[in-house]
Every structure is written in C-alpha cells, then in structure tokens.
Amino acid sequence: MLFMHLCTLMLKILTLPLQLAELVGLYSLYKRVFPFMVYRITFTYNSKMNEHKRELFRSLDKFRPSNGDLRILEVGCGSGANFEHYPTGCKVVCTDPNPHFQTYLQKNMAKNDHLVYDNFVVATGEDLRGVPDESVDVVVGTLVLCSVRDIGLVLKEAKRVLRPGGAFFFLEHVASDPSSWTFFFQHVLQPLWYYFGDGCETTRTTWEFIENAGFSQLNLRHIQAPVTYVIKPHILGYAVK
Numbered sequence: 001m002l003f004m005h006l007c008t009l010m011l012k013i014l015t016l017p018l019q020l021a022e023l024v025g026l027y028s029l030y031k032r033v034f035p036f037m038v039y040r041i042t043f044t045y046n047s048k049m050n051e052h053k054r055e056l057f058r059s060l061d062k063f064r065p066s067n068g069d070l071r072i073l074e075v076g077c078g079s080g081a082n083f084e085h086y087p088t089g090c091k092v093v094c095t096d097p098n099p100h101f102q103t104y105l106q107k108n109m110a111k112n113d114h115l116v117y118d119n120f121v122v123a124t125g126e127d128l129r130g131v132p133d134e135s136v137d138v139v140v141g142t143l144v145l146c147s148v149r150d151i152g153l154v155l156k157e158a159k160r161v162l163r164p165g166g167a168f169f170f171l172e173h174v175a176s177d178p179s180s181w182t183f184f185f186q187h188v189l190q191p192l193w194y195y196f197g198d199g200c201e202t203t204r205t206t207w208e209f210i211e212n213a214g215f216s217q218l219n220l221r222h223i224q225a226p227v228t229y230v231i232k233p234h235i236l237g238y239a240v241k
Contacts, residue, residue: 080108
C-alpha cells in the first residue's frame with residue numbers, strides 16, 4: 001500500500017503542469033477537443049460492449065407507460081452512444097455539461113431517426129432544474145458517475161425527475177478489488193487519467209452510492225468488461241424509484 005501511494009505521488013508531481021493549466025484556465029481548451037476524442041473512442045467501446053448494452057437496454061420496455069411513449073432523460077449523453085439501443089418511438093431529452101458535444105450528438109441523432117428528440121440541455125447531473133419533477137419514465141447514465149462532482153446529488157436528481165415506478169439505468173466503470181493489480185494501477189494512474197478523461201476517476205466505488213440512494217428495487221451486476229484493464233471492472237443494471 002505504501003508503494004502504491006509513493007507511485008501515485010510521483011504521478012501527481014509529473015502532472016503539476018496540468019494542474020497549473022487547470023488553475024489558470026488553460027485546461028478549458030481541452031474541453032473543446034474532448035468531445036471529438038470521446039466520439040472516436042465510442043466506436044471501439046460500443047463494439048466491445050454491444051452485447052452488454054443490448055442486454056441492459058432490453059429492459060427499457062418494462063417502464064413504458066400504458067398510455068403513451070417511453071420518455072427517456074439521458075444524463076451526460078456525450079455524443080449519443082446509447083441511441084441505437086433505445087426502443088422505437090422513445091422521446092429523448094439529452095443533457096451534458098459540455099456544449100461542444102452537440103455537433104457529434106447531432107450526427108448520432110441523424111443516424112438514429114427511430115427516436116423522437118426533444119431537446120439538448122447544457123446541464124450537470126447535479127442540477128437538472130430544467131427538467132420537471134416526475135416527468136420521465138427512465139433516466140439513463142452511462143460512464144457518467146465516474147466524473148460527476150457529487151454522485152449522491154446526481155442520484156437524488158434522477159429520483160426527483162423520475163415518475164413513481166420509473167427507473168435509473170446505469171453502466172459504469174468502477175474500482176477494482178483492492179487485492180488486484182488493477183486496483184494498484186487505477187490508483188497510481190489516477191492523477192494522469194483525471195486530466196485525460198476530463199475529470200474521470202477510476203477509483204470510485206459507485207455501486208455503494210446506488211445501493212444507498214433509497215431506490216425501492218435494485219438490479220445491479222458486477223462484470224469484467226472486455227476493455228482496457230484500468231477500466232475493466234464495471235457495474236450495470238437499473239434501480240426503480
């Protein structure tokens with residue numbers, strides 16, 4: 001453990017220029033480039049995770065209301081990587097704190113014309129004040145809780161906008177078993193990963209926050225995703241309000 005902390009400290013020292021860039025505001029320039037990087041990486045990630053996503057989103061229809069179309073709010077939608085898995089006719093509202101995703105989001109909207117898109121709201125997951133209480137059937141967040149500032153508040157907002165009986169769907173990379181080498185490298189590389197991933201953290205025990213968020217029912221699985229080892233541990237499932 002001491003060796004891990006020493007290695008982590010060395011990485012923190014090496015990232016001092018990045019920390020300074022963030023302090024003076026230069027890091028904000030990276031936020032313009034980040035959406036393009038995510039858009040390109042998404043093709044590989046979606047290909048590797050296709051079966052897992054199909055299995056997860058197959059359950060969306062369980063929450064379709066009997067008197068209308070399924071209403072989905074996607075938090076941290078990025079470039080719209082999940083649209084292809086949504087059932088035909090869904091009404092989708094997209095939110096993301098980075099407005100520079102909109103160009104790539106529109107490309108995926110055009111590809112997935114089986115959906116009805118309401119609007120794109122520039123907002124963090126912690127502050128969805130533009131979305132009324134109990135106004136959606138499903139909230140989706142994939143690879144989002146790794147980079148938000150307050151996981152508990154995001155989950156609270158998700159519960160607020162969900163109708164009674166609605167569900168929060170999630171797919172997240174999480175911290176590995178503390179006895180594993182993956183856990184070691186997650187912590188050692190975290191200082192650099194934070195800047196590369198625009199605030200992404202590989203060391204979060206996200207499942208604990210979901211388990212303690214007060215949902216009435218929780219369907220959660222831990223898997224080893226077929227992706228790079230640092231983010232191989234994943235959780236996926238849905239929680240019912």
